[in-house]
Amino acid sequence: MRCAVAVLFPVVLMLVACQREERDTRPQSALGSGEQPTPVTTLEPGGQRPSPTDNKAASFEANAFHLSEGKRLFGWFNCSGCHANGGGGMGPALMDEKWIYGSSMESIHATIRDGRPNGMPSFRDKIPDDQIWELAAFVRSLSGNAPSSAAPSRNDDMMAHPSENRMPNAATLGKSP
Amino acid sequence: MKRFAPIAFATAIALFLQGCAGWQSALDPKGPAASELAWLIWFFTGLCAAVWVLVMIALALPLMMRPRERAEPLVIDADADNRKLRVVMTAIGLTAVILVGLTLLSFFANRTLAAIGSDAALTIRITGHQWWWEVRYEDATPSHILTTANEIHIPAGEPVRLLITSTDVIHSFWVPSLSGKLDLIPGHMNVLDIKADKPGVYRGQCAEFCGAQHANMGTFIIAEPREKFDAWWNDQLQPAAAPMSDEAKAGEDLFLKRPCVMCHKVGGTPAGGTVAPDLTHIASRQTLAAGTLTMSRGNLAAWIADPQGIKPGSHMPVADLSGDELNAIVAYLEGLK
């Protein structure tokens, strides 16, 4: 009896390792990504309404697959042309704690989809909605806002900054707790 | 029942050997490199089989022979001992000769392989991507340099030099009917020389596990007579055909307005993406998505509507298109001969 437990226990432990993160490669709604209105302001009488995209943001944010896809697309879609590797260039730095338009997944998603007046192009229709969420999640990882268990690890070649899973959280960097 | 057994056996063997023929087989060589390798495979297999049979016989004989009765079992028979020693030494000597011999054979075969492309007139750069092949024809005149994907045309009967590398992970280029396999390594250029003796279509396959869609990373080598090859090259250098119908015209507009333009290039239009297969002459290819689907209107539509259903994990996302938009884009791409 005890022997059976001794065998079964490690077997169960090993089987746990077969659990794998879901890789959602198709848009989540069957009818495509749909359109979510972007509020111009979040100020509302009677407290803030929960955003309809809350779920989506959460499911992308801590998902290693989506984060690494976002990293690949950041290069493919030439975000680095204006934001460099996050350090900023013609566009603002994305690895610091300053956010012109807010640090939430929703506002970064809105920034990428609709553009911003001082030179951030709109990628509406040019990037499918799920890929915009992947980019938004990756942008947040640049300032240490993604779980280190999910954020991309180091590149095969030289990197301009520590890998995303070792990025210090920009908001608390240099401040004593 | 008994009478059928040999027939059934012969049929099974014949069916089995059938697997060795065809457009993707190292045992059905269609070029000098593959012939050299096929010869080597057969010779090694034959010789090793012969050695194995001899060893088995040498093991079986003493088991079947009854030991001779000896009057004085404890007295050592020096003559018999010496005889045994000689047999063992001869066997060791033969083994050494065979091993060294086979090593030399493969060494000279390697030299032959390396010499095939020494006077190659054509150089093609092949870059592996997850999970497709970028193919670039080099030429001294920059305007003659041609970039295409997944389908490699070569002139038959001429050696061709392939410079192979990768941008993401290690892949391996293997067209068994023409040559052995060689890895595509990020940041490193490998050289593989191939030659097809006769015109024909030979299938190749990525032979190094490279991720979710490794199995669907095929390629086709199309060997054709020199004039046909030159004509093909010339056709491919032309910009994309202008859309003929209204639907195709609408398709071109959509292609430029929708995500397609972010990744793909269509020569002669503003679409200049370089991270995905060049679509300038997509309709002239025989297959889609690295040999996953045959080229047809239906398959084009299926691929664009749901690349993640056909190649789950592939780097082409599902674009949010309505039925009419999809039809228009397909009509446009279908005209890109």
Ligand SMILES: [Cu+2]
């Ligand atoms: Cu592979």
